[in-house]
Amino acid sequence: MEDLVVRAEGLRKRFGKTQALDGVDLAMRRGTVLGVLGPNGAGKTTAVRVLATLLRPDEGSAFVAGIDVLKRPQDVRRVVGLTGQYASVDEDLTGVQNLVLIGRLLDMTGRDARQRADELLAWFDLAEAGQRPAKTYSGGMRRRLDLAASLVGHPEVIFLDEPTTGLDPAKREDMWGVVRNQVASGASVLLTTQYLEEADALADEIVVVNHGKVIAHDTPDGLKRRVGGQTLRVRPADQSRLPEVLQVLDAVAAPGMTAVRDEAAGSRPGAASVPVTGDAALAGAITQLSRSGIEVTELALHLPSLDEVFHTLTGRTKTEELV
Numbered sequence: 001m002e003d004l005v006v007r008a009e010g011l012r013k014r015f016g017k018t019q020a021l022d023g024v025d026l027a028m029r030r031g032t033v034l035g036v037l038g039p040n041g042a043g044k045t046t047a048v049r050v051l052a053t054l055l056r057p058d059e060g061s062a063f064v065a066g067i068d069v070l071k072r073p074q075d076v077r078r079v080v081g082l083t084g085q086y087a088s089v090d091e092d093l094t095g096v097q098n099l100v101l102i103g104r105l106l107d108m109t110g111r112d113a114r115q116r117a118d119e120l121l122a123w124f125d126l127a128e129a130g131q132r133p134a135k136t137y138s139g140g141m142r143r144r145l146d147l148a149a150s151l152v153g154h155p156e157v158i159f160l161d162e163p164t165t166g167l168d169p170a171k172r173e174d175m176w177g178v179v180r181n182q183v184a185s186g187a188s189v190l191l192t193t194q195y196l197e198e199a200d201a202l203a204d205e206i207v208v209v210n211h212g213k214v215i216a217h218d219t220p221d222g223l224k225r226r227v228g229g230q231t232l233r234v235r236p237a238d239q240s241r242l243p244e245v246l247q248v249l250d251a252v253a254a255p256g257m258t259a260v261r262d263e264a265a266g267s268r269p270g271a272a273s274v275p276v277t278g279d280a281a282l283a284g285a286i287t288q289l290s291r292s293g294i295e296v297t298e299l300a301l302h303l304p305s306l307d308e309v310f311h312t313l314t315g316r317t318k319t320e321e322l323v
């Protein structure tokens with residue numbers, strides 16, 4: 001089995017004057033979650049539509065589960081689940097009927113289809129609503145039914161295009177649970193999102209897309225490290241040793257930086273922190289603290305938030321601009 005379950009090279013797609021994809025390479029390892037992050041108009045949906053065989057690129061190649069997307073689209077469709085597509089929900093049918101219909105289209109027996117429908121509706125907290133026509137569903141319920149529909153056939157590769165946009169935080173976390181469940185049972189998930197914390201929480205690797213180009217591909221922590229700006233914080237058990245801690249931190253500081261005292265808040269004892277450039281600083285500080293016999297209650301390396309990373313990579317100032 002090929003290790004890369006999605007592999008795309010040099011994808012280009014133009015709509016009139018818009019170069020939606022401008023040479024996109026993608027790679028997703030089997031059994032992992034790949035997060036595709038990018039501002040509105042970056043080309044995320046276009047890339048997903050190419051991979052899901054809904055759109056032909058002008059140039060480039062793509063393979064899903066080792067199958068050539070351009071040469072064997074029918075075979076690709078058999079292994080892929082896509083939210084909101086084959087999933088197309090019929091408004092007049094109930095939740096159960098929609099899912100059973102899809103199961104039947106996938107050659108399941110009536111009994112298996114019904115069983116799968118009930119299982120999925122329970123997962124998505126739609127068991128009760130399952131008897132009502134889909135047109136009576138709220139927006140959030142619709143999205144969940146869409147996602148359930150894409151999972152009926154136990155797809156090995158799942159494409160989720162902004163699966164949690166518009167969901168309230170509780171439902172969003174339910175959805176994260178579903179994604180994790182799918183991965184635990186062997187599926188691979190490519191999801192686009194406008195929520196940095198979602199990519200951080202779910203993705204094994206993140207591809208950052210901007211203006212139809214991939215501008216970064218790394219693990220969430222790798223992205224944060226790349227942008228730098230880590231902070232090492234140490235809180236001594238004995239406050240009288242804070243001056244020594246400051247000295248230890250100065251010795252491992254990033255060039256030109258000095259350690260500062262963090263204000264003690266209320267009964268919380270004081271700490272010291274310093275900007276550092278790499279993991280070596282952490283090891284150096286630990287060695288020196290233990291040599292000096294300084295006991296600590298906190299010792300942590302804080303990475304920058306993914307928000308800061310995204311800002312640095314795309315030059316955008318606010319997360320809101322992602323929407």
Ligand SMILES: Nc1ncnc2c1ncn2[C@@H]1O[C@H](COP(=O)(O)OP(=O)(O)O)[C@@H](O)[C@H]1O
Nearest residue numbers: 015018020038039040041042043044045046047
């Ligand atoms: N069918 C289309 N016709 C014309 N322009 C399109 C079409 N689909 C996408 N685009 C344009 O291509 C660019 C990328 O769109 P899209 O892939 O939807 O971005 P994203 O999903 O990252 O928001 C945008 O400028 C968008 O307006």
Ligand SMILES: [Mg+2]
Nearest residue numbers: 044045046161
């Ligand atoms: Mg989109």
